[in-house]
Amino acid sequence: MPELPEVENVRQGLEKLVKNKKILNIKSSYPRMVLTGFEELKKELEGREIKDIKRRGKYLLFDFGQWTLISHLRMEGKYRVEPLGFESQKHDHIFVEFSDAVLVYADVRKFGTWELLDSEKVEQYFTSKKIGPEPRNEDFDEALFSKKLHQSQKKIKPYLLDQTLVAGLGNIYVDEVLWRSQVHPETVSSELSAKQIHLIHDKTIEVLQTAVERGGSSIRTYKNAMGKEGSMQELLMVYGKQGEICPRCRKAEIEKIKVAGRGSHFCPYCQKIK
């Protein structure tokens, strides 16, 4: 899926394309992806207007006032807007029809989900999932981050990926953050120095913010809701760079190993455990 920067760019595209539009009809060829039930979603949202499109971590929130549709793109979910009467494609799963256009949700791997919630229960939804703060200075408290890391024996990479310390990092940006912080992905969290913790905190904010501004990374199939690619891939230093010389030390090649089941890229010279 898109990580936070890609989801944010999709959100910005949707805001331009479908905000304030009234839904006339919703159809689906894969209704199972609506975890709260497709028929209820159809019944409640037809006739309603999309009042706003928000984001929390990697989740997109379609605000209908009383109702909120929570959409997670997982690995391959995509949105695009088509004219009425367009020819649907193989992996198109949901069609939201307006008077002058159709919002299409497509997802090759069918991992993405939709959930329709009472808007008053949205906060509780994220609380129950223990979703961490947004990666911004105002929200992401370094003292609390540090405290949690000191108390944990988890390896730093999978801990950063589980969304509870901070929301929005995925497999690409977590490798970039750890490289920029000079921290090995398998470092046990409680062993991190104060300096390393400070760097991880700041680089998380910096990398995700830069990636948002650059329109995300189009390294596999990502495009935003307007079909436009991002350019953050040009600034990636380790992801997908295995075998290339580390651009910082120029003394070692970027290695790729498995950490908690995920492909992980790092410089063995710059990022040592202890």
Next chain:
DNA sequence: AAAAGTGTTCTCCT
């Protein structure tokens, strides 16, 4: 043709 892929969640084991 096996393996890996921008994610999350669950089970089973230590």
Next chain:
DNA sequence: GAGGAGAACACTTT
């Protein structure tokens, strides 16, 4: 309870 490994979800690409 904590943490890790592996699998599941479904499909494409290398």
